[in-house]
Amino acid sequence: MASISRVFIGVQPTRIALRLARRVKPNGPMSVLLVILTLISAAFAAIRARIVHNVRACSSCHGYGISRCSLCSGTGAVGWEGKWSHKEPCPMCVGRRFVECTECGGHYHRPMFRHIQRTAIDVEEELEMRSKPSGVMVNVLED
Helix, strand or coil, X not given: CHHXXXXXXXXXXXXXXXXXXXXXXXXXXXXXXXXXXXXHHHHHHHHHHHHHHHXXXXXXXXXXXXXXXXXXXXXXXXXXXXXXXXXXXXXXXXXXXXXXXCCCCCCCCCCCCCCCCCCHHHHHHHHHHHHCCCCCCCCCCCC
């Protein structure tokens, strides 16, 4: 048992690693293919990360891709009243209580890997933008 601990604690593991590195050398078309695939996957990862960071969240569904059904108000059932009153599954959401977002088409336009907290300055700017009057002028009739 003591000899095994000496192998793992002592200099032996580095010697074993060096010996294995000398035996197994990548050469031939397989190593070239491995290098090319590694470079391509790194390029795709960099491009995807850049694209994902620039996507803005959908203002309607806030990046979830779904929104509450407007017909049943998220209950999943619609009450019909006539001669008889009865409830049936909502024909718009088929009882699921939510529908695909109509703004983004359910494509989850939300930054997936960039979690940013909104600062007080961002909130103030957003409130200022909402409080500004639109470009349309309204004439008010005076009595």
